[in-house]
Amino acid sequence: MSPFNKVKELAHTIKARLYDNNLREAKSKYVARPEIEGHIGIDEVIDSGIARGDIIGNSWDAKLHVRGFLRETVRLLLAGYSVNLFYFHLSPSITGTFDSPHEPFDKKKHGITIRFYIQGTLRRIIEEEARVVIQGLANTQGFIEKIYDISSGLFDEVLTPGHSIRIIGSRLKLLGDGTEEVGVFFLNALGQRFKTLEISTNKAGLLMVRVPDNLPAGFYTVGVVTQYLKGNKLLKKAHVISSPVRLEVKG
Structure with a gap:
């Protein structure tokens, strides 16, 4: 054959x-x-x-x-x-x-x-x-289209600790009513969760954040936790918008 x-x-x-x-x-x-x-x-x-x-x-x-x-x-x-x-x-x-x-x-x-x-x-x-x-129609509460690692110049492949990434998508703006924690998180296969502490751009279609310095080597899913819907509207509860691919932190 x-x-x-x-x-x-x-x-x-x-x-x-x-x-x-x-x-x-x-x-x-x-x-x-x-x-x-x-x-x-x-x-x-x-x-x-x-x-x-x-x-x-x-x-x-x-x-x-x-x-x-x-x-x-x-x-x-x-x-x-x-x-x-x-x-x-x-x-x-x-x-x-x-x-x-x-x-x-x-x-x-x-x-x-x-x-x-x-x-x-x-x-x-x-x-x-x-x-x-x-x-049919997708859940319109937001999505991540791609992630650009500025240090390496690569899309949807790697994360470089201590350097910035651009998260491109829709309805990503970090916004909440104060009742729940919002932010950008990095989750690895061991269940460890790391939060970025530096956000330089916070828009509905683009987030620019610094990758935490202390990420161990391995593969990570990037999650955006927000209550943002559109305009000045908020969701009742925060939800997670996850990256469609896993990104690698090299050892």
């Missing part, structure tokens, strides 16, 4: 909710955003593949081999290679500008990123097999 047919069997429906379209001169009222089913990693993907029969052999060996493959992929990417992985390919890219032909690369001014390009096979699968089912 070809790789294309294998993946066709795995294609499933993406559920989505509708949000207000706030773009200027927008012709349509709503935009769709996927409902994230969960956060999974290498181990979960391999366990799923073994359960389905798509991956044959020992689970431990498969996980070991995949991690080795990914390490080698990263090594080659950072050696200047463009890596074709059949469904997509990855290529290194350099950000920032240079003032002269002799200016060296400076990590304070320049950066290295990895570009992701969809290949034709995956594009055909998306066009022919993937489906989206609209689940």
